Amino acid sequence: MKLEVKNITKSFGETNVLKGISFSVESGKALGLLGRNGAGKTTTIRILMDVFHANSGEITLDGKPFEPRKVQIGYLPEERGLYPKRKVLEQMIYLAMLRGVSRKTAATNAKRWLERLEVSQYQDRLLETLSKGNQQKVQLASTLVCDPEIVILDEPFSGLDPVNSQILQDVVQELIRDGKIVIFSSHQMSYVEEFCEDIVIINHGEVVLSGHLDTIKRDFGKDQLVLSAIDMSPEEFSNQIRSRLTDIVQITGQTKEDVIVRLNEGVNRRELLAKLSQLEDIAIEHFETYKPSLNDIFVASAGE
Amino acid sequence: MKRFFTIYEFELKSYLKNKSFTITTILLVVLLFAATFLPRVFDMSDMLGIEKTSTESGDNKDTSDEAKTDDADKTKIGIVDETGILGDMSVLKQAFEDTDIVTMKTEKELKKAVKSKDVSAGFDVKDDLNYEYYVVNRDMYDENQMIFEGILSQVHQQLYCEKKGLDYATFAAEYDAPVNCTEKILGxxxxxxxxxxxxxxxxxxxxxxxxxxxxxxxxxxxxxxxxxxxxxxxxxxxxxxxxxxxxxxxxxxxxxxxxxxxxxxxxxxxxxxxxxxxxxxxxxxxxxxxxxxxxxxxxxxxxxxxxxxxxxxxxxxxxxxxxxxxxxxxxxxxxxxxxxxxxxxxxxxxxxxxxxxxxxxxxxxxxxxxxxxxxxxxxxxxxxxxxxxxxxxxxxxxxxxxxxxxxxxxxxxxxxxxxxxxx
Incomplete structure (x- = not known):
C-alpha cells in the first residue's frame, strides 16, 4: 500500500494553516511528521482522518481516493479520550466494533493488546480508576484493537515515562515489521530517529524538508566538519577561525566542546587540514566529518 | 445498520447500568406499587370520600371516651336571632352537621365570642333576607355562608307561603321538581x-x-x-x-x-x-x-x-x-x-x-x-x-x-x- 498526500491546503477563516503539504508513505515504513507547535501537523493528520476537509489537494491510497472509514486505521488523536466510567475491555470491544470488527475478534484483539502493553490486569476495571500512564496504554491498545493497516499516532510519546516509552517504541517497531503504514507526529526527535525512514518537517503550514532520513542527514552534513583544539575553548577557537580561516570555512555551529564549520565553495578538507597544520599556535585535537542529529536538522529547518 | 445497533446497545447499557437511573426506577416502581395498596392497609375512606370498606361489624361501636373526644372537637357557631325567625334552630342543627349551635342574645356578645375564638364563626340574623356573618380569618373553602343562605332562603319561602296562604310542602315539591335526563354521548x-x-x-x-x-x-x-x-x-x-x-x-x-x-x-x-x-x-x-x-x-x-x-x-x-x-x-x-x-x-x-x-x-x-x-x-x-x-x-x-x-x-x-x- 502507498498513501500519498498531494498538495493539500487548509484555511480556517482568514488563516492559511496548510499551504500545500505533500508526502507519501508505504507499507512497512514509518513516516515522522515533525514541526513546531502550531506548524500544522495535527491539522494534516485530521485532514487525513477526514475530521476536517481540505480546501484543495488530494489524498490517495494506491492511486485511488483515500476514504479513512473504508480502510482499517488505528488513530491515536492528540486529544486523548475514552469513556472514564466504562470498563476497559468493554469500551475497547465497542471501539473495534465501530470499525466493523466482529465482537469475537474484537474481544480477542483487545485482550491480546492489553497483554502486550502489560495492562491486561485492568481489563475489568473502570478506566477512571487507572493511572494516567496506564490510561495512555489503554488508549494505544484501543487504537490498535481493530488490527489496522494504517496507524496514525499524534504525539504518541507525550505523557509516557521512559519505561512506557520503550514499550511503545517496541510496539511501533513490531507494526513496521508487520508491514503496516505508520505515520506519527512527535517533538521527541530521538524516537523519530529510532524508527523513521522518512521524515517531513512542516513549518508555518509548509513542508520545509522531507525525504529519507539518512539522505537528509548526509546532505545536511555534507562539507561540514567538527573541529576542536587542545587547550582552547570552543569560543576561543571560533574566534581564531573567524580571524584567520574565513577564506576557507564558515562557522555553522558550536557545541560544548567543538566548533562546526562548513567548507567554502571550491575548498576541500585536505586544504583545510593543510592550513590548520600551518597554524603553529593551534594544536588540532579533533577533526572529523559532521554527522547532524535530527534535532540539529529540525532546529536548522524549523527554527526562526 | 450494524454499527447503529452497536452504538445503540452501548449507549443503552450506559443508561441501564447507571446506578442512579436503576435505583430511581426501582424506587419509584416499588413506591407507586406500594401506594396503590394503601387503602387496603389504612382507612382512607374520609380522604377518598367513600364509604368505609371495612367488613368488621364491630367497627361502628363508639366508646364513650371517643364520643367525648368528638364532642370536644366539635366546631361551634354562634347565632343571634333577635327576630326569632329560625325558631328552635332545628333546621340549622340539621344543616350544620357535627357543629354546636350556640345561641347568643346580642351582636356584641357574638362579636366577642368570635374574636376570642369561643366560636369559629357567627351569624347575626336581621330578617329572613338579611344577616351579618362574623369570622376572624375567612377560610378559602368556607361553606358556612352558603349553607346558612340556603336555610334563610327556605325560611323566606315558608314565610311567603304562610303570608299567601299556600301549602309550603306543595310549593317546595313544585319549586324543586327534579328534572330527569338520560345522557347519550355520541362522541x-x-x-x-x-x-x-x-x-x-x-x-x-x-x-x-x-x-x-x-x-x-x-x-x-x-x-x-x-x-x-x-x-x-x-x-x-x-x-x-x-x-x-x-x-x-x-x-x-x-x-x-x-x-x-x-x-x-x-x-x-x-x-x-x-x-x-x-x-x-x-x-x-x-x-x-x-x-x-x-x-x-x-x-x-x-x-x-x-x-x-x-x-x-x-x-x-x-x-x-x-x-x-x-x-x-x-x-x-x-x-x-x-x-x-x-x-x-x-x-x-x-x-x-x-x-x-x-x-x-x-x-x-x-x-x-x-x-x-x-x-x-x-x-x-x-x-x-x-x-x-x-x-x-x-x-x-x-x-x-x-x-x-x-x-x-x-x-x-x-x-x-x-x-x-x-x-
Whole structure:
C-alpha cells in the first residue's frame, strides 16, 4: 500500500494553516511528521482522518481516493479520550466494533493488546480508576484493537515515562515489521530517529524538508566538519577561525566542546587540514566529518 | 445498520447500568406499587370520600371516651336571632352537621365570642333576607355562608307561603321538581377524559425535559472526555447521534413504562379499595394510550434530536442549560398552551398546534382524547411529525459532526447553522 498526500491546503477563516503539504508513505515504513507547535501537523493528520476537509489537494491510497472509514486505521488523536466510567475491555470491544470488527475478534484483539502493553490486569476495571500512564496504554491498545493497516499516532510519546516509552517504541517497531503504514507526529526527535525512514518537517503550514532520513542527514552534513583544539575553548577557537580561516570555512555551529564549520565553495578538507597544520599556535585535537542529529536538522529547518 | 445497533446497545447499557437511573426506577416502581395498596392497609375512606370498606361489624361501636373526644372537637357557631325567625334552630342543627349551635342574645356578645375564638364563626340574623356573618380569618373553602343562605332562603319561602296562604310542602315539591335526563354521548365525554389527558400531557412534558437533557449530556460528555474524535473518525456521525437518541428514548420508555405499569397494575388489583376514585386518571382507554404512544414517541424523538444538537454545541456538561435554554422555553410554551386549551380541544389554537411538529405530540393527542378529529387529520399530523423528526435528526447529526472539535466556549446555534451552510 502507498498513501500519498498531494498538495493539500487548509484555511480556517482568514488563516492559511496548510499551504500545500505533500508526502507519501508505504507499507512497512514509518513516516515522522515533525514541526513546531502550531506548524500544522495535527491539522494534516485530521485532514487525513477526514475530521476536517481540505480546501484543495488530494489524498490517495494506491492511486485511488483515500476514504479513512473504508480502510482499517488505528488513530491515536492528540486529544486523548475514552469513556472514564466504562470498563476497559468493554469500551475497547465497542471501539473495534465501530470499525466493523466482529465482537469475537474484537474481544480477542483487545485482550491480546492489553497483554502486550502489560495492562491486561485492568481489563475489568473502570478506566477512571487507572493511572494516567496506564490510561495512555489503554488508549494505544484501543487504537490498535481493530488490527489496522494504517496507524496514525499524534504525539504518541507525550505523557509516557521512559519505561512506557520503550514499550511503545517496541510496539511501533513490531507494526513496521508487520508491514503496516505508520505515520506519527512527535517533538521527541530521538524516537523519530529510532524508527523513521522518512521524515517531513512542516513549518508555518509548509513542508520545509522531507525525504529519507539518512539522505537528509548526509546532505545536511555534507562539507561540514567538527573541529576542536587542545587547550582552547570552543569560543576561543571560533574566534581564531573567524580571524584567520574565513577564506576557507564558515562557522555553522558550536557545541560544548567543538566548533562546526562548513567548507567554502571550491575548498576541500585536505586544504583545510593543510592550513590548520600551518597554524603553529593551534594544536588540532579533533577533526572529523559532521554527522547532524535530527534535532540539529529540525532546529536548522524549523527554527526562526 | 450494524454499527447503529452497536452504538445503540452501548449507549443503552450506559443508561441501564447507571446506578442512579436503576435505583430511581426501582424506587419509584416499588413506591407507586406500594401506594396503590394503601387503602387496603389504612382507612382512607374520609380522604377518598367513600364509604368505609371495612367488613368488621364491630367497627361502628363508639366508646364513650371517643364520643367525648368528638364532642370536644366539635366546631361551634354562634347565632343571634333577635327576630326569632329560625325558631328552635332545628333546621340549622340539621344543616350544620357535627357543629354546636350556640345561641347568643346580642351582636356584641357574638362579636366577642368570635374574636376570642369561643366560636369559629357567627351569624347575626336581621330578617329572613338579611344577616351579618362574623369570622376572624375567612377560610378559602368556607361553606358556612352558603349553607346558612340556603336555610334563610327556605325560611323566606315558608314565610311567603304562610303570608299567601299556600301549602309550603306543595310549593317546595313544585319549586324543586327534579328534572330527569338520560345522557347519550355520541362522541367523547371531555369530563371523563380530561384528567388522564391532563396527566399524560404532563407526563410527556416531563419526559421530554428530563430525558432530553440526558441525551444532550451523553453527547456533551463525549466532547468533554475527548472521545468524540476517535468516534467520528470510526463511524458516520449520523449513526452515532441516532444510536444515542434511540438509546435515550428506549431508556425513557423502559423507565416510564415500568413506573406507569406498576401504578396501573397496582390500581387494578386494588381499585375497589380506592372506590374506583382514580379511574379518571388511571383507567385510560387503549385508543388514548395508543395515540399517546405514537405522538409521545414522535415528539420525544423530535426534541431528543434537537437536544442532541444542543449538546454538541457545548463542551462542558454545565453549559448544556445555556445552549438548550431556548429549546426548553419552546417546550414550556407548548406545554402551557396545551394545558390552558385543554378544556377547548377544538379551538383554532389547538388545531394549529396539532399540526406543528413542535406541539403536535401533545396537542393532537389531546384532540384525539377529548375533541373531534378525523383519521385523515391524525395521519397528516403524524406524517408531519415523523418527517420533521427525521429532518431534526439529520440536522442534529450535521451539527454534531460540525461541533466535533470545537471545544471551549459554547457555539451559538446561528453560528453553527452558518457553518453548515458554508460547508
Amino acid at each position: 367523547k365525554d371531555a369530563g371523563d377524559n380530561y384528567w388522564y389527558c391532563y396527566v399524560l400531557v404532563m407526563v410527556i412534558f416531563m419526559m421530554i425535559i428530563l430525558y432530553g437533557v440526558m441525551v444532550a449530556t451523553s453527547v456533551t460528555v463525549e466532547k468533554s472526555n475527548r472521545s468524540i474524535e476517535v468516534l467520528v473518525t470510526s463511524v458516520d456521525a449520523k449513526y452515532l447521534l441516532f444510536g444515542k437518541v434511540f438509546a435515550g428514548a428506549s431508556a425513557a420508555i423502559v423507565q416510564l413504562g415500568l413506573i406507569l405499569a406498576s401504578a396501573l397494575i397496582g390500581y387494578n388489583i386494588n381499585h375497589t379499595y380506592w372506590g374506583d376514585k382514580l379511574d379518571m386518571i388511571l383507567k385510560i382507554p387503549g385508543s388514548v394510550l395508543a395515540a399517546f404512544a405514537i405522538f409521545g414517541i414522535g415528539g420525544f424523538l423530535f426534541y431528543a434530536f434537537l437536544y442532541g444538537a444542543m449538546g454538541a454545541l457545548v463542551s462542558k456538561t454545565e453549559d448544556i442549560n445555556k445552549s438548550a435554554g431556548t429549546l426548553q422555553m419552546l417546550i414550556m410554551v407548548v406545554y402551557f398552551i396545551v394545558i390552558f386549551q385543554l378544556s377547548t380541544p377544538d379551538s383554532v389554537v389547538m388545531k394549529v398546534c396539532s399540526f406543528l411538529p413542535f406541539s403536535s405530540y401533545s396537542a393532537m393527542f389531546v384532540r384525539i382524547g377529548m375533541g373531534s378529529v378525523t383519521m385523515a387529520e391524525i395521519v397528516v399530523s403524524a406524517v408531519i411529525l415523523f418527517v420533521s423528526t427525521f429532518a431534526a435528526g439529520w440536522l442534529a447529526a450535521k451539527i454534531y459532526r460540525m461541533g466535533t472539535l470545537r471545544y471551549g466556549n459554547p457555539i451559538k446555534l446561528t453560528t453553527a447553522l452558518k457553518s453548515l451552510k458554508n460547508n
